[in-house]
Structures are given as structure tokens and as C-alpha cells.
Amino acid sequence: MEKTSTDVLPFTMNSSGKQETVCIFGTGDFGRSLSFKMLQCGYSIVFGSRNPRMSTLLPNGAEVLSYSEAAQKSDIIIVATHREHYDFLTELTEVLNGKILVDVSNNLKINQYSESNAEYLAQLVPGAHVVKAFNTISAWALQSGALDASRQVFVCGNDNKAKQRVMDIVRTLGLTPLDQGSLIAANEIENYPLQLFPMWRFPLYLSAGLCAFFFLYCVIREVIYPYVYGKQDETFRLAISIPNRVFPIAALTLLALVYLPGIIAAILQLYRGTKYRRFPDWLDQWMLCRKQLGLVALGFAFLHVLYTLVIPIRYYVRWRLRNKTITQVITNKDDQFSTSSAWLSDSYVALGILGFFLFVLLGITSLPSVSNMVNWREFRFVQSKLGYLTLILCTAHTLVYGGKKFLSPTILRWCLPSAYVLALIIPCTVLVIKFILIMPCIDKTLTRIRQGWERNSKTSSALNGKADI
């Protein structure tokens, strides 16, 4: 096939065959980094600056002029200055008339101003076509080429032609433009780089709260209580014994909280008899951060395993073992081997190991490189079915660890049961309700609801039918 004349033109040439010139206002970090990249991609660059002569460190081949001279050289102007300094643009409204102004700016805080920076720019220079772009790309990444994580450039603007021209530039720089619509979207685009791990916030606050609560609980039971009643100094427990209760308890509770919203959703759907009514916001948010909750739980489980591995080398544990042996020698009594204790001890450790193995498997499948390789059904199978199996194994691990002493009154201190007894409440509740939900009669109704059946649609059509008669 023969190539047309436009096919053979490089992107950066305009229709008359000349290199396309782009003007950048501001010779700061971002303006400079963008100019390096654009020069590499074949654009010719003209800088607008307050002090054209003072500007150093600029790439070879870029011209530096005053703001108004530079603006006349191109019909696309990238405004690489901070919003606080935009007022100089009001003196240039005439030269900027009809030109494309690209707003790249970010603020320091979310919703710092009542209108977005791009809308503010459009108010300052009403005759220009303002397009928002590039604000999510950092100057450092542009220059060092480390753009793997952030190749996407969100673009928005009211003038379609202007937006297309900017998107062409984005593509030529090897980045991916994402059209976000009109300039109203600028507010959201500007808030985007200011967010700090939004999906992680709830899981992290929740785990900090859980850890603080259980830590205090254990300190009261295991440090303060022995001190008050026997003047014993048990503070060494703060280093390993108590963290090795708090971390597994946090892991188990968070794991249960990953599966609790699915159950609440099912109960709501059964109660309402339809899947077409929205869940309350808190439930929606909770559902959306289950992955993060699960990964935080996995982190705590890892800590528990590491702390458990060091138990045999602890001074306190070795001292107790030695002392027991010596006492047995002195009193000439030996401990009878108890098969049931051996079973209990081996089973709870085995359950922990199997639970941890599946837990890690869940974590691995949540890596994008792995989840992209499995289909939806396989992913659901691992996350939902194996996820529940993980919860069952970890709960059983804790239940068997509690063993016989579980509810005996001797373990109460100041009426407080052992911490793991509290930790079992949510997981056991989740498992019991899940067990009820998968009973055939309930499961059948739930499946019908999830396939689109509505309980009330029958009654309402019957009522309609009556009304017709």
C-alpha cells in the first residue's frame, strides 16, 4: 500500500513540514525536565522566563525569551509555574488569545482552593483553550525515564481540538493519555497525586487500633496482674511473648473481617429480596478494601511465624525447661508421656502451618502478575473458597491451641479471659453464619437473587394484576 504524505511525516512535524514548536512558561524543575523529553522526541522548545539571560541548566537547542516573546512563537503553551504565580498571565491575555494553555500544576493539599487550578487559569485568560495534563508525572521520572508506574497522563479540557493536540504530544512522548472529559474533571485530576494510599487507610487504622487494644489487654493480664498479686517483674514479656499474642490475634481478626462484609451483603440481599438496591456506603467501602485488609493480615501472620521460630532460643524458655528438668531429678519424679497432649500440640502447630501456607497462596494470587494470568473463576476460587479454608484452619489452630484450658475459670485474671478467647469471637461468628448461608434452602434463594430474581416483583405484579381487574 502506498503511503500518504501525512503517514511519512513524523508526529512532531506540522503540516508545512517544519518541526513543531512548543512554548514552556517557567524554567523550573518541571519545565526543564519536560523540555529535555520533548527535545528528545523531536519538538523544538521555546522557554518563556522572567529572566531569559539568567536561565542556566537549560538543554542545548532550547531558546529562552521573555514570556510575551515566547508566547508568540507557538500556539501551544505549557504553563510550568505554580498557581500562586499565575497573575503574570493577565498581562499576556492578548498574545494568549486563541492559544492552547496546558496547566500542569499541583497543589500542596487536597481541595486547597475553591476552584481547580485549570479552571482558575481559564478564568484568568478567558480567550485561551485551557487543557489540564501532565500533573501526575513527576519531573524526576520524566528526566530519569523511570516511568513504569506512571505512564498514564490524565487529560481534560473544554475544547476538543485543543485536547486532541495535547494528547498527541503525550503519545509522542511515549506516555498514555487518558481523556477525562471537560475541565470540570480537573479538580479530581489535581487531587489524584495528593492522595496518600487511600485504600490502605482504613485497614491500617483498624489494625493499629486492634494492636493497641490487645497490647493493653495483654499488658494488664500478664504484666500488671502478676505485679499487683505477687510483686513479680514480668516486664520482659513486652518484647516477645505479648507481641506474639497481639500479632496473630490481629492477623486472625483481620482475616475474619475480610470475609465478614460478604456475609453482611448476603444477609442484606436475602432480607431485601433483591440485588438491585445499593449497599450502604460503609459496606461498599469495606468491600473495596478487602484486598488491603487481607494483605495487612498476611503481614501480621508473617510476624507471628517469625516470633514463633525464635521461641526455643529464648532465655526464659530455656530457663524454664532446665529448671523443670532439675526439679524432676531432685524430686525423682518424671512426667508421664501424654498422647493426647502430643496430639493437641502437634495438631495446632500443623493447622497453623497449613493455614499459613494457604494465607501466602492468597497473597501470591493478589499480585497483578499472577492475577492477570488466572481467569475470573480461578481467582474467585482461590480468593473465596481457599480464603474460607484459610480462615477455618487459622481458627481451628487457635481453638486447638486453647485446648482444654479454654473456658476454665483458672485462666481468668480480673475476670478477663485470655486474649485469644476474644480473638475467636469474630472468626467463629463469620464461620457459623457462612455455614448457615450455604445450607441448600438458603443458598438456593441467595443464588436466585444474585441471578436477578426479585422477591417483591412477583407481589407487585400480582398487585398490579388485581388493580387491573
Ligand SMILES: Cc1cc2nc3c(=O)[nH]c(=O)nc-3n(C[C@H](O)[C@H](O)[C@H](O)COP(=O)(O)OP(=O)(O)OC[C@H]3O[C@@H](n4cnc5c(N)ncnc54)[C@H](O)[C@@H]3O)c2cc1C
Ligand atoms: C492475603 C489476601 C490477599 C487478598 N487479595 C485480594 C485481591 O487481590 N483482590 C481481591 O478482590 N480480594 C483480595 N482479598 C480479599 C478476599 O479474599 C476476596 O475479596 C474474596 O473474594 C472475598 O470472598 P467472599 O466469598 O467473602 O466474597 P465475594 O466473593 O466478594 O462475594 C461472595 C458472593 O457475593 C456476591 N457479591 C459480592 N459483591 C456483590 C455485589 N456488590 N453485588 C451483588 N453480589 C455480590 C458474589 O457474587 C459472591 O457470590 C485478599 C485476601 C487475603 C487474605
Ligand SMILES: NC(=O)C1=CN([C@@H]2O[C@H](COP(=O)(O)OP(=O)(O)OC[C@H]3O[C@@H](n4cnc5c(N)ncnc54)[C@H](OP(=O)(O)O)[C@@H]3O)[C@@H](O)[C@H]2O)C=CC1
Ligand atoms: N516538579 C514536579 O515534579 C512537578 C511539578 N508540577 C507542576 O509544575 C509547575 C512547576 O513546578 P516546578 O518546576 O517544580 O517549580 P519551580 O519552582 O522549580 O519552577 C517554577 C518556575 O515558575 C516561574 N515563575 C513565574 N513566575 C514566578 C514567580 N512570581 N515566582 C517564582 N517563579 C515564577 C519560574 O521560572 P522563570 O524563573 O524562568 O521565570 C520558576 O522557575 C507547578 O505548578 C507544579 O505543581 C507538576 C508535576 C510534577
Ligand code: HEM
Ligand atoms: C507456620 C505457621 C504457624 C505456626 C508454626 C504457629 C505456631 C503457633 C504457636 C507455637 C502458638 C503458641 C504461641 C505461644 O505459646 O505463645 C500460636 C498461637 C497462635 N497462633 Fe499460630 N502459628 C502459625 C500460623 C498462624 C496463623 C496463620 C494464624 C492466624 C492468622 C495464627 C494464629 C494464632 C493465634 C491467634 C494464636 C494464639 C495467640 C495467643 O493468644 O497466644 N497462627 N501459633
Ligand SMILES: [Fe+3]
Ligand atoms: Fe515557585
